[in-house]
Ligand code: NA
């Protein structure tokens with residue numbers, strides 16, 4: 001699990017946009033982390049309520065299901081920026097310079113196509129659960145306490161939209177790197193050992 | 206349309222083949238027979254969709270037929286949740302089918318499901334969700350005070366009126382929750398009590414509480430239905446009654462015959478409440494739930510009172 | 525073209541994308557989406573006018589998967605298990621664990637290495653991820669072993685191998701993932717990992733003691749701790765016991781009577797206890813924020829793979845590929861046990877090149893039904909089965925075997941991630957050094973897996989009680 005980041009910056013517009021987007025991405029990731037924390041608190045409330053007061057939290061499962069998309073999606077673009085999504089870099093790790101950037105450009109374009117389609121698909125999924133005319137705008141509700149589901153469903157196209165912006169930026173950056181031979185604003189491949197060292201350093205206090 | 210084109214429909218169910226899916230298996234068999242193999246229903250158990258997204262799949266056109274339960278998502282199908290109200294007093298699977306079909310054909314229901322490009326084909330009638338539990342068997346309704354029970358939707362609300370504490374979890378987590386004491390009792394249909402293993406722990410079962418049931422229709426994609434040749438459509442729609450007969454015979458036979466011995470084998474006490482107790486329970490639970498349902502769904506633009514009156518009227522007439 | 529042919533072509537294309545270095549989550553999602561388009565279009569005989577329809581239906585079908593699949597109570601265990609590990613680090617539990625193990629066990633031959641194994645096993649009880657465990661112990665245990673004359677490579681190998689225990693001993697993110705893919709009881713699977721995890725630790729310890737007795741100049745035993753010192757080391761490590769007992773009691777109450785809740789709640793309560801400890805030990809918002817961001821990062825990585833692969837799995841459902849593979853496996857005339865061993869060996873090879881989670885998610889939807897069919901079906905009774913165990917028990921047994929294989933792959937070259945991490949922490953160690961040092965542990969793991977295959981009750985005894 002390569003989680004270390006190695007992104008070069010400079011004074012170019014591209015790099016400025018990269019860092020601006022990064023601020024948004026980190027904020028989204030922190031929301032995701034806080035949602036995990038919230039999940040923990042929710043369980044404590046539920047267990048205490050049930051055992052100490054004979055009064056379990058109504059719709060505990062429904063609330064967990066509402067929180068999961070926050071955890072699962074919100075940080076997706078940040079992890080892409082840091083080059084953290086898992087991949088097999090046996091082949092790509094052998095490449096250097098323009099050949100490497102060209103390969104990355106192609107795979108990034110492929111991811112971009114997928115994510116544009118998924119923004120459409122997940123938006124349609126949201127839309128089917130949303131109705132301006134209905135009470136609480138809800139056309140799809142959770143099983144136990146009938147919470148409207150559309151806010152949770154909206155998280156997917158929202159987070160995927162930010163990822164599409166990140167991918168557009170990366171396509172630009174790799175395209176530029178193919179021309180200039182210099183890659184900025186994209187995660188570079190450190191060799192596996194460097195990567196592991198950076199990962200370990202993240203744990204230092 | 207011509208009859209020459211071979212037709213294949215995908216059908217999205219979940220779990221594994223069981224009493225609850227016997228009518229779909231049967232209708233596939235009948236349609237295949239009647240059309241000489243020209244029209245086939247290709248049944249998938251969980252491969253095509255999540256059970257809670259079967260209506261979405263129908264609306265998209267990803268598959269042509271599916272089963273779902275109204276209680277999974279009340280806002281997707283408010284009209285048919287009238288059949289899930291507590292203490293309606295339904296006494297047999299045959300009656301459940303008759304009520305369901307009447308509701309399914311009501312113009313408000315047709316319009317409700319048309320939002321999903323779906324046409325209701327037939328119900329999957331289930332018996333009453335009586336409660337199996339551990340610990341001391343309740344002798345009177347007051348004994349439900351403080352009892353943690355896994356019950357969803359209208360049945361959960363009904364249990365709350367007598368002081369029980371309804372708790373929610375997916376069916377597959379129920380056994381674990383009962384083992385661990387998170388819930389002391391579970392409301393299920395008999396086949397689910399058997400297949401989800403709640404009777405392995407239970408020491409008692411409420412024989413005549415009859416708090417209500419869930420309504421799980423089989424739907425088809427309206428465009429796909431309209432696109433069928435006349436022969437194929439006739440083969441499908443003309444097989445519904447026979448498929449339902451098969452379902453009921455199978456449920457009343459195989460499942461209910463296994464149920465009694467299953468209780469006895471495990472020494473599970475059958476708890477029977479007096480008529481007065483049941484009447485008191487109904488009064489506490491049924492009327493407020495119905496009133497709330499009518500108010501809420503009228504606000505959402507549904508002829509809720511009319512649907513409710515139709516169902517209760519049919520039951521009063523003893524149909 | 526038949527759906528199954530489409531299934532095979534798309535699967536081939538997916539492998540090419542993965543090899544070319546496309547991120548696994550997105551490669552799987554794209555393969556699944558293309559496959560769905562292909563299958564829907566094929567139903568219209570590839571008429572030009574119908575491509576738009578096929579694209580729309582496929583995209584909307586795939587677009588359901590991310591929300592639909594991650595909104596699961598069972599999956600909520602994964603982020604809480606990850607959070608526990610990071611909080612435990614800030615709570616000082618790592619150091620406490622190692623110190624206690626040293627004072628109590630280090631008097632045996634090869635004592636400090638044996639202590640390290642049991643300290644990692646103890647930390648595994650609060651950590652859900654192998655890589656993190658190795659990284660943490662590399663910093664604490666290796667210097668102490670070097671101080672008393674251990675071979676540098678071997679010391680690194682102990683830590684790399686010890687880290688893998690975190691994925692068997694509960695809590696374990698990877699066991700949760702297995703349980704979800706195969707739709708089995710998460711609690712029973714977590715429980716089932718406990719004894720094989722301890723068993724692996726004892727096999728490691730036996731190996732180390734054996735080496736210490738036969739090899740000259742191996743690390744000496746560490747003696748001289750007074751009983752007072754020994755007992756003094758316990759209180760700081762005690763919270764681990766408390767967390768373990770809490771989590772276990774939520775899964776299955778060994779003291780008789782009701783357990784305290786569901787596994788989901790147990791994980792969260794465990795995390796909360798460690799959180800309070802970390803607060804007590806001086807963790808403040810900056811550290812907590814780091815822990816939350818790291819948890820978010822790892823969780824998002826895992827969830828992205830989950831929904832990406834499940835788009836591909838949705839396509840497989842339409843292509844009917846799992847059923848076809850399962851039919852093929854059961855039609856083989858080979859000895860079923862031999863088939864099972866071949867499957868495990870295939871995992872060993874695949875695991876050399878792939879990440880454990882990605883590997884399980886990609887293969888299990890096809891392999892798992894085949895293994896279950898081999899045993900006689902998902903609901904088979906023990907008496908009628910091939911391997912002498914009921915369907916649900918076979919699911920647990922196979923899960924532990926597969927996860928142990930996946931852990932084995934964390935220490936095998938060329939991509940043994942644990943080894944990279946240990947080398948990364950220590951500037952004086954190259955990756956080759958760590959691989960050399962970890963070699964004896966291949967043998968130990970080989971022995972462990974063989975024993976788990978030959979004696980399934982090692983795995984099944986505990987879950988059969990629950
Ligand atoms: Na662990």
Ligand code: NA
Nearest residue numbers: 876933939940
């Ligand atoms: Na490896």
